[in-house]
Structure formats: C-alpha cells, structure tokens
Amino acid sequence: MGGVSGEVTMANPRADRVRAVAALARTSVRSRRGQFLVEGPQSVREAVRFTPERVRDVYLTVAAAQRYPEVTDATTTAGVYTHLCSPEVLAAMSEDAQGVLAVAQIVEPTAADLLAADHPPRLLAALAQVRDPGNAGTVIRAADAAGADGVLLSAGSVDVHNPKVVRSTAGSLFHLPVVTEVDLAEMAGTARDRGLQVLAADGGGEQDLYRADLARPTLWLFGNEAHGLGAAERELADAVVRIPIHGRAESLNLAMAATVCLYSSARAQHTG
Amino acid sequence: MGGVSGEVTMANPRADRVRAVAALARTSVRSRRGQFLVEGPQSVREAVRFTPERVRDVYLTVAAAQRYPEVTDATTTAGVYTHLCSPEVLAAMSEDAQGVLAVAQIVEPTAADLLAADHPPRLLAALAQVRDPGNAGTVIRAADAAGADGVLLSAGSVDVHNPKVVRSTAGSLFHLPVVTEVDLAEMAGTARDRGLQVLAADGGGEQDLYRADLARPTLWLFGNEAHGLGAAERELADAVVRIPIHGRAESLNLAMAATVCLYSSARAQHTG
Numbered sequence: 001m002g003g004v005s006g007e008v009t010m011a012n013p014r015a016d017r018v019r020a021v022a023a024l025a026r027t028s029v030r031s032r033r034g035q036f037l038v039e040g041p042q043s044v045r046e047a048v049r050f051t052p053e054r055v056r057d058v059y060l061t062v063a064a065a066q067r068y069p070e071v072t073d074a075t076t077t078a079g080v081y082t083h084l085c086s087p088e089v090l091a092a093m094s095e096d097a098q099g100v101l102a103v104a105q106i107v108e109p110t111a112a113d114l115l116a117a118d119h120p121p122r123l124l125a126a127l128a129q130v131r132d133p134g135n136a137g138t139v140i141r142a143a144d145a146a147g148a149d150g151v152l153l154s155a156g157s158v159d160v161h162n163p164k165v166v167r168s169t170a171g172s173l174f175h176l177p178v179v180t181e182v183d184l185a186e187m188a189g190t191a192r193d194r195g196l197q198v199l200a201a202d203g204g205g206e207q208d209l210y211r212a213d214l215a216r217p218t219l220w221l222f223g224n225e226a227h228g229l230g231a232a233e234r235e236l237a238d239a240v241v242r243i244p245i246h247g248r249a250e251s252l253n254l255a256m257a258a259t260v261c262l263y264s265s266a267r268a269q270h271t272g
Numbered sequence: 273m274g275g276v277s278g279e280v281t282m283a284n285p286r287a288d289r290v291r292a293v294a295a296l297a298r299t300s301v302r303s304r305r306g307q308f309l310v311e312g313p314q315s316v317r318e319a320v321r322f323t324p325e326r327v328r329d330v331y332l333t334v335a336a337a338q339r340y341p342e343v344t345d346a347t348t349t350a351g352v353y354t355h356l357c358s359p360e361v362l363a364a365m366s367e368d369a370q371g372v373l374a375v376a377q378i379v380e381p382t383a384a385d386l387l388a389a390d391h392p393p394r395l396l397a398a399l400a401q402v403r404d405p406g407n408a409g410t411v412i413r414a415a416d417a418a419g420a421d422g423v424l425l426s427a428g429s430v431d432v433h434n435p436k437v438v439r440s441t442a443g444s445l446f447h448l449p450v451v452t453e454v455d456l457a458e459m460a461g462t463a464r465d466r467g468l469q470v471l472a473a474d475g476g477g478e479q480d481l482y483r484a485d486l487a488r489p490t491l492w493l494f495g496n497e498a499h500g501l502g503a504a505e506r507e508l509a510d511a512v513v514r515i516p517i518h519g520r521a522e523s524l525n526l527a528m529a530a531t532v533c534l535y536s537s538a539r540a541q542h543t544g
Contacts (some may be wrong), residue, residue: 091532138525142524145517145521146518146519147519169524170521171522172519175521176520210542243535245417246417246419247415247416247447248544249442251441252417253413256413256414256531259531264516265518
C-alpha cells in the first residue's frame with residue numbers, strides 16, 4: 001500500500017469537503033476555483049507522475065489503495081497528500097472514480113509557449129469547436145501516442161477539464177501541453193512563421209493524404225464533429241487534405257480521422 | 273417528400289405494432305423474431321439503398337419526411353413500404369431515431385461466404401470478444417472506409433444488431449458483410465489457405481507496424497477492449513504487430529488501433 005496508512009480519515013459523505021469536491025463536476029465551479037477532478041486509477045497515476053505540482057489531494061478507498069499499488073507508489077514518490085476514504089465518500093464525490101480520485105489545479109500553457117521560436121514543435125493538433133467530450137479526449141490521446149508536441153482547442157470547444165474529457169484522454173492530458181481558447185487564425189500564422197505547414201483535414205479536401213509531404217513539421221486542423229471545418233478555417237491551411245475512402249462509408253468520425261492523420265505524420269517523421 | 277403521402281397512418285403510441293417495434297431493442301426479441309431496428313436518417317437511408325430486400329418497414333414522422341428527402345427518395349426507388357407516424361409513435365418506438373426508423377431482417381453471411389476460394393478477400397478485420405457497442409460499430413465503420421471485404425466477430429462479442437452498434441456503424445453495417453459467432457482458429461486457418469497473412473494487433477507485439485508488409489492480403493485480429501488478445505489468439509497469427517507509441521500514452525483504444533492498422537493496410541494495398 002505504499003506510504004498510505006490503513007486508517008480511514010474521511011467517512012462522512014455529507015461533509016462539506018466531500019460536497020466541495022463533487023461540485024467540481026460543474027464548469028462554473030471549476031472556473032471559479034481553478035481546480036478540476038481527475039477520476040480513476042490510470043488518470044490519477046499519470047497526473048501524479050507527470051504533474052505532481054498541480055495535484056492538490058488524492059482520495060482513495062482502502063480497497064483501491066490495495067488494488068492499485070502503482071497509484072500509492074506514485075503519490076508516495078511525489079509526496080502528494082493522500083486521504084483514505086470510505087466507499088460512501090468516494091461515491092459521493094464521483095460515480096466514475098473506481099475508488100481513486102484527485103483534485104488538481106488548472107494550469108494552462110499558452111499557444112505562445114507551445115510555439116516558442118527557440119524550440120519549434122514538429123507536430124501539433126488543433127481542434128476547431130470540438131463539442132463532444134469523448135472526441136476531444138480521444139484526439140488528445142491520439143496526439144500523445146503519435147508524439148505530438150501539443151494540442152490546441154479553439155474558443156467554443158468543450159471544456160477540456162470536463163470529467164468526461166479528462167477520463168477519455170486516459171492520462172494523456174498530463175503528458176503533453178493542451179492549450180484552450182485558441183485563436184486559430186493567429187495560431188496558424190505563428191505556426192507558419194515557425195516553419196510548420198498547416199494542413200486542414202476535410203472529407204472534401206483536394207489533396208490526397210497518401211501524397212502529402214508529412215515528414216515536414218505540421219500543424220493539423222480538425223473540424224467540429226458534426227459540421228467539419230468552416231470555409232474561413234479551411235482558408236487558414238496551406239492545403240486541405242482528404243483521407244481516401246476505399247469502401248462505401250461516407251466518412252470517418254473526428255476521432256478516427258484525427259488518429260489516421262496524426263499517425264500518418266508520425267510515421268513519415270519517424271521513418272522518412 | 274418523394275412518394276410518401278402526407279397522411280399520418282399511425283398515431284397511437286400504445287398500439288400493439290408500436291410496442292412490437294420498440295421490443296426489438298431487446299436481444300431476446302431480436303433473436304426470436306430475426307429482425308432488428310435501424311435508427312436515424314443516415315442508417316435507414318443506407319439500409320434501404322444497399323439491402324432493400326431486408327428492410328421490412330420504414331417509419332417516419334411528417335417532419336422527418338420533409339427534412340430528409342433522401343430517405344423517402346430511397347424508399348420510393350426501392351419500393352419499401354413507408355408509414356407516416358405521429359411524433360409520439362416514433363418516440364415510443366425509439367428514443368434515438370430522429371424521426372426515422374426501420375425494421376430489417378437479420379440475414380448474416382457466413383465465414384465460408386466471405387472466404388470463398390474463387391474470390392479471396394484482400395482485407396478482413398476480426399474482433400475477438402469485443403464488448404462495447406461503440407467500439408464494435410466504429411471498427412465496422414473503419415473497415416468499410418478502409419475498403420475491407422468484411423468484418424468477423426468471435427463468439428462472446430456484443431450483438432451486432434444491438435441498436436447502439438447499428439447506430440455507431442453510421443450505415444456501414446449495410447455496406448459490407450459482417451459475420452458473427454466466428455471460430456477464430458478455424459477462420460485463421462481458412463484465411464491462410466486462401467493466401468492471406470494473419471496479423472494480430474497487440475501493444476506488446478514484436479513486429480513494428482511500419483515495417484510489416486501490408487501490401488499482401490491480410491486478416492487483422494483485434495482483441496477485447498479491456499484485455500486485448502489472449503495468448504491462444506495471438507498464436508493464431510503469423511506475426512503480432514505493435515503500433516509504435518511515440519509519446520507517453522500507454523496505448524491506443526481498440527477503435528483507434530483498428531483504424532490505424534486497417535488504414536495502414538489500405539494505403540499499402542492501394543499505393544504499393
């Protein structure tokens with residue numbers, strides 16, 4: 001059980017502190033307090049390992065502390081404060097925590113950080129008005145796996161600290177910079193100044209993905225899940241790229257399309 | 273409005289027929305009656321276009337008939353019987369129909385059909401005990417987009433006629449053969465006899481995806497979303513293939529991994 005003692009110190013699910021943690025499921029509360037929920041053993045472990053300075057508290061049941069020693073090992077190593085809770089307390093804080101929950105501070109990098117002139121990125125993913133939490137989280141996970149240097153979300157996108165987004169990143173939210181409220185036009189301009197090509201992914205694109213030069217540093221632009229990219233957004237790109245459809249499907253969904261594009265770039269950059 | 277007249281012929285949400293349609297949300301009822309629900313304008317349109325002989329009835333609200341003329345055009349062209357329903361009737365039949373619903377007959381191809389000696393397939397996806405409806409549907413959609421000749425699901429997988437699976441295929445269920453209750457060992461043997469290589473996708477695989485010879489006809493094996501492929505399943509493959517992870521993500525989820533593998537094959541087969 002790592003450094004966690006066996007005494008349950010929080011047993012009352014109606015305590016003020018329990019309510020205060022549960023309230024972080026709401027956007028307005030997250031925004032006011034500058035904190036968010038991290039649910040489940042995988043996400044909590046990755047938060048503690050990669051951003052320990054942002055993790056305020058970890059809450060665990062005794063059963064979860066025994067079942068997930070990698071979580072308590074990580075909290076002990078990082079010196080993060082851990083509370084052993086009754087199952088009722090954990091359940092009152094979150095329905096999706098599998099016995100492991102953390103409260104972390106919201107600390108967001110800026111687009112300027114990500115596009116610093118002295119260390120330009122090789123691969124970035126930008127999402128225009130992505131609304132579905134699962135899609136946003138999955139694209140962040142795909143970007144991480146593909147070795148991207150960061151993910152940028154435009155104004156009007158889903159709140160990246162929404163618990164559903166955090167869960168669906170499977171820890172990747174703590175692995176790479178995720179910038180929100182981005183002005184896509186400004187960002188595309190800066191990226192181009194730093195030597196990146198800007199590629200928009202769109203089913204109606206004139207450029208075949210297989211023929212694109214993806215070994216170059218690239219910023220990918222992905223559109224809203226229902227409406228794709230608008231004309232003004234496509235205009236920001238050097239080329240609008242189409243994933244070939246070989247069968248009868250009309251399209252791929254956003255998460256699948258982003259995964260294919262980002263992995264095509266990763267492959268070209270790492271083998272090309 | 274195509275060939276659909278403006279008279280609502282079904283207005284009572286408590287009618288026996290309405291209950292009988294709604295009951296198809298249940299596995300046991302689908303199995304007994306050999307029918308399933310097709311929900312939403314895109315899925316119904318694709319069912320009517322590609323498998324009109326299996327579509328028994330289409331149910332539409334007046335508003336949906338006006339909003340989705342491509343659906344009524346398709347039913348008119350195919351000569352499929354269409355019922356105009358009150359919104360209450362549609363809502364009683366399904367909560368996810370967006371005003372357009374069909375009842376279709378379950379007609380499943382066999383693995384033998386798909387692996388016929390006189391016309392061997394070039395690309396197949398097989399799923400071992402996939403349980404999540406969204407994952408199963410998304411992989412079927414990815415296989416369709418990648419131009420696969422079919423999808424095979426092992427015994428113990430989610431029911432492919434579960435309404436959530438049908439919806440998440442976005443019409444692809446009607447575009448390519450989907451075989452269920454497959455014996456993976458038998459299928460792998462037959463595929464090999466037909467000249468296909470059998471590749472298992474697994475994060476611990478010894479073969480790098482980027483170095484695999486994917487221009488060859490290929491059967492891909494994908495594992496359960498939580499546990500991956502078992503040792504016995506990996507043994508069925510000629511090679512166990514790993515998608516390189518370039519960042520800090522532990523893995524890709526099943527749908528993402530299958531999309532990357534299938535598109536890597538499509539690209540190699542179509543450009544190689």
